[in-house]
Amino acid sequence: MKFFDEAKIFVRSGDGGNGCLSFRREKFKPRGGPDGGNGGKGGDILITASAQCQTLQDYHFRQHFKAPKGAHGQGNDRNGRKGPDIRLIVPLGTLVREAETGQILADLITEGQTFAVAQGGRGGKGNKHFATATHRTPRFAQKGEPGTEVWLFLELKVLAHIGLVGLPNAGKSTLLSRLSAAKPKISDYPFTTLTPNLGILENNHGQRLTIADIPGIIAGASQGAGLGLKFLKHIERTQVLVFLLDGSLKGEEPYLSYQTLVKEMEAYDPALLAKPRLVVVNKMDLPSSKDNFKRVQNNLKKLRLDAIFISAKTGEGIPLLINYLFMAIETRDHEESKRID
16 A cells, blocks of 8 residues: 655635625615625635644645635625635644745644645725725725635655664564554565554553654665665654664674664765664574574674664563663653753
């Protein structure tokens, strides 16, 4: 199933209604004063972020959105109604850009956050508005202003506390299912994960973390190889990165896997490596992983990196990993608050 994390759409707000040219005509006032009401404002185009929306799929099947016009003013001082707004719902983490220039108009990251991307045209003034002491019978009214239109580019960057990265078949999907209630597709062949998966990890104190599992990264991913390039952007917003290594690989392969991941992330965006990171070695239930234990541990220590050794399949080491994840986020939040202060 294709994951829709980009879309190009056209939006147009509603035109304002025209003001009314009218004079009061009553039984005993055949020449009453002006009573033309104002036109209503055109409808706005609003974009709202919601956790209930997961992808931009809807905007591939419908790309054009036009808000209704405001109603025209009427006689007897009756103003026209405002045109109804059009509200577009997008996932949390959606960037709204002007398609032609690429300028970021809004970054919608919180529940209910709303951006008015196209304001409806103002309604025109009725002739009553133009009456003065010296000009009591204005015989003109103002037309409503036209709405605005623009092509937009929507780009989703998944919001998560933890970014789970690794080479294909490292066991990311198995680990995500072990840590959370998510049920990603799991098989023993590369590229089982074809879309970003999100899971919620909850500890005994009711605290929650969101974990993002992206498709496996391979050498050359930063230049478009495999599936990595399209989905590396989904770890840009994560607070902590977990490098998941396959401990069952022969010889130096687990250590070389880590180097490959670092190289590709640095090539894509060096800022990714400024994030706190945690190395996790998986598949410790296999005999080959036990044989590799000392070698992998020593190689990582050369880089001054500690690792947690787990088996996502059997649950070995998972409680320790959960504690580390919550500690890492808590430490990161504390340092961020100190920096702001």
